[in-house]
Amino acid sequence: MCGSDQPFLVTAFMSSEYTPPKDPLIIVHDDHEVVLVDKPSGLLSVPGKGEHLADCLLTRVQAIFPQALLVHRLDRDTSGVMIFALTPHAQRHLGLQFEKRQTKKTYVARVHGKLSEKTGTVDLPLIVDWPNRPRQMVDHENGKQAVTDWRVVRTSEDETRVRLMPKTGRSHQLRVHMLAIGHPILGDPFYADGPARAHPRLMLHSETLQFRHPDGGRSIRITTKAPF
Secondary structure, three states, X not given: OOXXXXXXXXXXXXXXXXXXXXXXXXXXXXXXXXXXXXXXXXOOOOOOOOHHHOOOHHHHHHHHOOOOEEOOOOOOOOEEEEEEEOOHHHHHHHHHHHHOOOOEEEEEEEEEOOOOOOEEEEEOOEEEOHHHOOOEEEOOOOOEOOXXXXXXXXXXXXXXXXXXXXXXXXXXXXXXXHHHOOOOEOOOOOOOOHHHXXXXXXXXXXXXXXXXXOOOOOEEEEEOOOOO
């Protein structure tokens, strides 16, 4: 999944410094099969190893919907739409949609510098950079296929607002792909340097998720506004 924050990776770069936001849970949609929420930046999707990493979006959702089940993940520092299943059937149904790339996801980001083109595609295979995990890197020999379409929304003198449409769901995919074309996402603690890094948060937001409802298969599109 795009921006997956696996528990074993969480402990590799986090310690007692983890201070998750205390914002109230924002429920965007819920019914008998699914619940969608607007995840805040700085909150883990799933718990890490250790009590100090226990607070996460999953446990907060389960405090209201005890039956909630994980379907996908977002990086700790990414905000935006996440979907949870409320039945095992919904979890299987949605899980297959993500696995078969049948969901449609759109992200909005602020990146360093001015993109010269209006649209483009990054097609670069990715693999974990083991000595520096959880960082990922481009590897043309051993990496897994990763494809991201992008479209410029607007530009200024030193940054560009873009929409990102991942066609695959590799860990840190959007972050590494933007870095690879010379425009790291602002506020990225792993891939941005200097002024590009000096922002209060990672400027990446999961704006839209389109999926087929587990009950009947109708197409549903959920959007949340980026807070930046």
